[in-house]
Amino acid sequence: xxxxxxxxxxxxxxxxxxxxxxxxxxxxxxxxxxxxxxxxxxxxxxxxxxxxxxxxxxxxxxxxxxxxxxxxxxxxxxxxxxxxxxxxxxxxxxxxxxxxxxxxxxxxxxxxxxxxxxxxxxxxxxxxxxxxxxxxxxxxxxxxxxxxxxxxxxxxxxxxxxxxxxxxxxxxxxxxxxxxxxxxxxxxxxxxxxxxxxxxxxxxxxxxxxxxxxxxxxxxxxxxxxxxxxxxxxxxxxxxxxxxxxxxxxxxxxxxxxx
Amino acid sequence: xxxxxxxxxxxxxxxxxxxxxxxxxxxxxxxxxxxxxxxxxxxxxxxxxxxxxxxxxxxxxxxxxxxxxxxxxxxxxxxxxxxxxxxxxxxxxxxxxxxxxxxxxxxxxxxxxxxxxxxxxxxxxxxxxxxxxxxxxxxxxxxxxxxxxxxxxxxxxxxxxxxxxxxxxxxxxxxxxxxxxxxxxxxxxxxxxxxxxxxxxxxxxxxxxxxxxxxxxxxxxxxxxxxxxxxxxxxxxxxxxxxxxxxxxxxxxxxxxxx
Numbered sequence: 001x002x003x004x005x006x007x008x009x010x011x012x013x014x015x016x017x018x019x020x021x022x023x024x025x026x027x028x029x030x031x032x033x034x035x036x037x038x039x040x041x042x043x044x045x046x047x048x049x050x051x052x053x054x055x056x057x058x059x060x061x062x063x064x065x066x067x068x069x070x071x072x073x074x075x076x077x078x079x080x081x082x083x084x085x086x087x088x089x090x091x092x093x094x095x096x097x098x099x100x101x102x103x104x105x106x107x108x109x110x111x112x113x114x115x116x117x118x119x120x121x122x123x124x125x126x127x128x129x130x131x132x133x134x135x136x137x138x139x140x141x142x143x144x145x146x147x148x149x150x151x152x153x154x155x156x157x158x159x160x161x162x163x164x165x166x167x168x169x170x171x172x173x174x175x176x177x178x179x180x181x182x183x184x185x186x187x188x189x190x191x192x193x194x195x196x197x198x199x200x201x202x203x204x205x206x207x208x209x210x211x212x213x214x215x216x217x218x219x220x221x222x223x224x225x226x227x228x229x230x231x232x233x234x235x236x237x238x239x240x241x242x243x244x245x246x247x248x249x250x251x252x253x254x255x256x257x258x259x
Numbered sequence: 260x261x262x263x264x265x266x267x268x269x270x271x272x273x274x275x276x277x278x279x280x281x282x283x284x285x286x287x288x289x290x291x292x293x294x295x296x297x298x299x300x301x302x303x304x305x306x307x308x309x310x311x312x313x314x315x316x317x318x319x320x321x322x323x324x325x326x327x328x329x330x331x332x333x334x335x336x337x338x339x340x341x342x343x344x345x346x347x348x349x350x351x352x353x354x355x356x357x358x359x360x361x362x363x364x365x366x367x368x369x370x371x372x373x374x375x376x377x378x379x380x381x382x383x384x385x386x387x388x389x390x391x392x393x394x395x396x397x398x399x400x401x402x403x404x405x406x407x408x409x410x411x412x413x414x415x416x417x418x419x420x421x422x423x424x425x426x427x428x429x430x431x432x433x434x435x436x437x438x439x440x441x442x443x444x445x446x447x448x449x450x451x452x453x454x455x456x457x458x459x460x461x462x463x464x465x466x467x468x469x470x471x472x473x474x475x476x477x478x479x480x481x482x483x484x485x486x487x488x489x490x491x492x493x494x495x496x497x498x499x500x501x502x503x504x505x506x507x508x509x510x511x512x513x514x515x516x517x518x
Binding site (some may be wrong): 013 | 490
């Protein structure tokens with residue numbers, strides 16, 4: 001196992017650079033913490049590099065990870081150095097440096113997909129990915145202006161959902177919507193029908209939009225169905241976008257379930 | 260309008276102390292930002308004190324607030340001082356210092372309530388409150404060990420839902436459950452039925468539990484209904500607690516709506 005002792009080490013400098021650009025296109029991504037690293041291995045993938053806190057490599061959870069990795073991929077460093085690469089909120093003694101999987105876009109989508117139209121908050125985006133995976137969605141397409149899907153905060157709140165999805169980002173969703181084989185279903189307050197009065201298609205392209213502005217008009221105008229979720233508007237103006245998405249996706253699941 | 264110029268001012272010291280203890284029982288709470296302060300006034304309440312950035316009191320949004328306040332409640336201070344009291348993420352030039360409303364507990368609950376059993380993450384708790392209010396829930400009861408309902412992070416993610424709810428916190432939920440007139444409905448994976456196979460009561464006490472451990476066994480054992488939300492378990496282990504709650508509460512709304 002390689003060992004890095006100093007911040008001056010060229011490999012550490014490289015890691016630090018990657019950490020700062022985490023989530024940007026074509027840059028490696030950093031998975032922080034035992035659960036994410038484990039999930040990555042469970043999906044039959046290897047990291048470029050696995051970095052461990054030198055003082056903790058005897059801990060059972062870390063030993064279990066090390067046992068699954070080729071020795072040449074493993075690096076140890078002092079906890080203080082590792083903390084400089086880690087997310088502030090978790091420090092579990094392990095970080096994987098990985099290449100985010102890239103997927104080709106199929107000519108036609110046969111099954112439901114979810115489109116994220118400029119959703120800003122990384123926590124919302126992460127929870128959305130987790131909800132999509134739970135609802136059986138296989139592909140999520142994200143517009144330019146949406147929080148970077150592979151950024152540390154999105155990774156943290158998605159709890160491993162990234163590995164169960166095919167993710168596409170930095171897209172021009174307006175253009176994509178023009179050529180979609182699936183009906184587009186958008187949530188919006190204006191000129192829309194109540195979700196529970198709507199017979200949802202078995203497969204569709206769901207669009208969920210910006211926290212403040214909602215779905216872009218150029219996409220809305222292409223929607224086959226415009227739906228709203230009836231709620232107590234005297235109490236709160238609107239639902240959180242991740243909550244709205246969950247209610248829609250699970251209602252579709254309910255309508256089309258085989259009981 | 261009073262003006263504070265220095266950190267040494269006793270009133271500033273007092274405000275700083277309140278800011279650090281925000282959300283603790285019997286301490287005043289701080290509402291940070293225009294939307295929350297506006298909502299407070301919209302609910303026919305006044306703050307103990309309203310603090311403004313002296314350099315911004317000509318801004319239309321702040322003028323609109325000042326117009327609704329008795330002059331003796333208003334204080335100005337330099338932006339640098341105000342920032343020391345504000346949440347890091349928002350700095351809109353206004354903070355209200357308020358007394359969190361307290362409510363008496365009715366002898367019997369007639370309408371659905373939501374019980375929060377040790378939910379840790381303030382973002383989850385805030386989104387839960389927003390979802391409860393949207394679903395038409397009027398009262399939320401929170402166990403000791405749940406994130407403080409009036410803390411700045413919970414306030415931020417609840418987006419004003421606090422003012423549409425009657426909130427009770429620091430409770431012994433096990434004891435409360437023993438004396439409830441409403442049937443208890445808990446979400447859990449073990450020995451539970453599918454939400455969509457369940458005829459939900461029109462009024463019940465929903466229990467949502469700790470992010471990792473779920474609902475406490477002492478409460479689960481008192482539940483009349485134990486339900487799960489069927490999801491793609493190969494993709495993700497579980498749903499976020501706020502998402503699970505939204506799916507349940509809106510399914511109850513769907514089942515009992517007047518169409």
